[in-house]
Amino acid sequence: MNEIKIFSPATVANVACGFDVLGFCLDSVGDDMVIRKTDKKGIHITKIENFDLPFETELNVAGVSALAMYNAIDVDFGFEIEIYKNIKPGSGIGSSAASAVGSVFGMNELIGRPFNKTQLTEFAIKGEALASKCEHADNLAPALFGGFTLVKSISPLQILEIPTPNDLFATIIHPQIEIKTSESRAVLPKEVPLSDAIEQWANLGSLVHALHTSDYNLISNSLNDVIVEPYRSQLIPLFNDVKQAALHVGALGAGISGSGPSIFSLSKGLETATKVKEAMAAVYSKTDIAFEVHVTKINNEGVKIIS
Amino acid sequence: MNEIKIFSPATVANVACGFDVLGFCLDSVGDDMVIRKTDKKGIHITKIENFDLPFETELNVAGVSALAMYNAIDVDFGFEIEIYKNIKPGSGIGSSAASAVGSVFGMNELIGRPFNKTQLTEFAIKGEALASKCEHADNLAPALFGGFTLVKSISPLQILEIPTPNDLFATIIHPQIEIKTSESRAVLPKEVPLSDAIEQWANLGSLVHALHTSDYNLISNSLNDVIVEPYRSQLIPLFNDVKQAALHVGALGAGISGSGPSIFSLSKGLETATKVKEAMAAVYSKTDIAFEVHVTKINNEGVKIIS
Structure with a gap:
């Protein structure tokens, strides 16, 4: 196998009460990437679609994580990376993490999987650090796992997989505004x-216990952020209106996705998650803020091979 | 049934990383209490053995929690309470909680269990508040459940039962010093x-996840308190020596029990827990500080009927 096409998913970090440690993976939102072995040694970004991102390996998130892995292996060939970017950078749903994860996952598949997912996260952290100026894994971990x-700790890197109740759906709204990191x-x-x-x-x-026991009421009771949301929500126009609209139609909870501006909510069942989508969209529809909104199952697989 | 004898267990609150919310229940350390229906209405403490505690109902922890429950029921009889106190007040292993829990548990049994355990905790909180000057349930909850x-929240009271791995044992050392609350x-x-x-x-x-998955290594990795221990450990002579001695012979972790002065550790298996007992005891044996030390399985039943 010399070429692989993969899907690298968007993710929600923090998840209200889990600031800096918790995250979950989205199913139908993410980037496609092609990774290809080449005779030319090194890492080469050969195509980037949809967004204006740097082609220089050392300045590109996917490039930097790929390079971290490339420097840890001894091969007489190189890799080309094509990025079909669907997650807008700066949206708060793990755009840089998807890039960082996709390149190392794809390379690992092409060379017979010498690295496990925690090791891949170690490489991807280097790419993520380029984007966010600090080493963190709360988007990388759900994208990979x-x-x-x-993420219990970064050094040493310890990632725990928490069970996901079957009927849990996420709704994500992305108001098209910029919040500087x-x-x-x-x-x-x-x-x-x-x-x-x-x-x-x-x-x-309580949330970890609720996820283990598929206790949707307790998930709902636990999705409260008393530390970060009071500060960061002020940077997102109509945050409280969007959150209340989601809760009003039956969302289990809602909060800031990553550092925003996207807002996530979790619901039991697709029907409620779809009502939440409409309720959230209705808030921004009354303004001139452009937005995108997604409904997705929680993705239990993470980054995966398409072909 | 007009009389009941019960065992009300000692408990460890905080459990390193779970300050103010987590607790567990000990098996072989606790108070015995007799609760008896009487023609005379009201709550009457008729016997207290081993320690000098007040007989006046309103000044006695068991009395206050009993009274809270008594005021919520409509009966034409009263209750006598005998307390055979084995948990030294101020030891940091839930002495007041055992008293507060024992009276309401016993009364509830005698009147056909109209109240569930969460409701009993609500009454017991009133007794606990007499001892500790604030309403908290981190010792009450493990003593009852x-x-x-x-304890996810006090108002409304939400108590979660976290699974206990089968092979988990506690070692508790109680240096006989006084730390004022x-x-x-x-x-x-x-x-x-x-x-x-x-x-x-x-x-x-991580600890909640580790308890759900019986992951002893992860329990060990998670038993770290970076918030409270650095301050309170200074009030306990040789705390760090005792902790290191426990870890050195294989304890999964150790920390301050409640607000001290007792020190708890958790181990996988009775054999290790017994080595930990000897190692902890050896530290205080070299001093003139008197101490008691206990090895016990985690008690999954909580307060119970003896006869």
């Missing part, structure tokens, strides 16, 4: 009240 | 670094 993941960082406090931190870890412990 | 419990509160910061809070909730989420 699928389902819900908890620096801005979404700057609004966060360096210190938080101990009482708020306790409430947050009670909710996260 | 057994096993590991997570006011002191153990005063050392805690009102605000904590966000980065520490993130590490703490990563560990708690």
Whole structure:
């Protein structure tokens, strides 16, 4: 096998109470990528569609993660990467993670899978760091492993696969505004009240338990972010209206996807998730803010081979 | 049935990363109590053995929780309570919680169990509040439900039963020193670094996952408290020596039990837990600090009827 086409999914990080550690994987939103062995050594980005991203390997997220892996193997050939980008950079649903994961997953398949998924995450972290200026894996882990993941620690890298209840659907709305990463960082406090931190870890412990027991009511009760949302939601126009609209039609919960501006919600069943889509869309439809909205099952597989 | 004898167990609250929310139940350490219906209305403490505690109902933890329940029922009789106290007050293994739980559990049995365990916890919280000056349930919940419990919230009261791996044993050492509750509160910061809070909730989420999956290595990795232990451990002589001694002979983890001074550790298997007992005891044996040490299986049943 000299060429592989893969699907690298979008992901939702943080998931309300799981700031910086929790994430889940989307099913029908993601990038396609082609990875090809070439005689020419090194990593070469040969095609990027839909968005204006750098072709220089060292400046491209997929390139940097590919290079991290390439430097760890000893081969007499190189790789070409084609990126068919569908996840808009800066949307808050793991655009850079999808790129970082796709190249190393595809290369690993082409050379007989010498690396496991945690090792692939280590390489992908280097690409993610190019985009977000810090090493984190809360989008990478769900993109690679699928389902819900908890990044227990970065050093050493420990990724836990949390079970996903069968009937869980996500609705994601992406208002087409730009939030600078620096801005979404700057609004966060360096210190938080101990009482708020306790409430947050009670909710996260509870959410992990709820996912293990498929307790949808408890998932709903646990999806509360008392630490980050009060700050970052101010950067997203009509955030509270969108959230309330989702809850009003039966969403289990809603919150900021990653550092925004996308807003996610989780629902039991496709029917409710579709109502949530309409309710969320209705809020932005009354404004001149352009938006995209997706309904998707939770993707338990993660990045995968298409052909 | 007019009289019942019950065993009300000691408990470990906080459990390293689960400050204020997590707890587990001990098996062979606890109080015995006799609860008896009487013609005389009201709640009457008629016997207290081993420790000098108040007989006045309103000043006694068991009395206050019993009274909270008594005021919620309509009966033409009263209750007598005898307390055979084995858990030393102030030891940090839920002495007041055992008293608070025992009276309401016993009364509930005598009147045909009109209340479920969460409702019993609501009554017991009133007794616990007498001892600790605030309403909390992190010792009450494991004493009533057994096993590991997570108190997701106090208002409304939500208690989650987290599964307990079969081969998990606790070792508890109680150095006979006094730490004032006011002191153990005063050392805690009102605000904590966000980065520490993130590490703490990563560990708690991970511990809940590890308990669900019986992953002893992950239990071990998760038993880290970066928020409270650095402050409160300073109040316990030789805390770090005791902890390191436990880890050195194979304990999965160790930490402060409740607000101390007791120190708990968890081990896989009775053999290791017994080695941990010897290792912990050896540390205090070299000092003139008196101590008690216990090895016990995790108690999955909680408070129970003896006869």
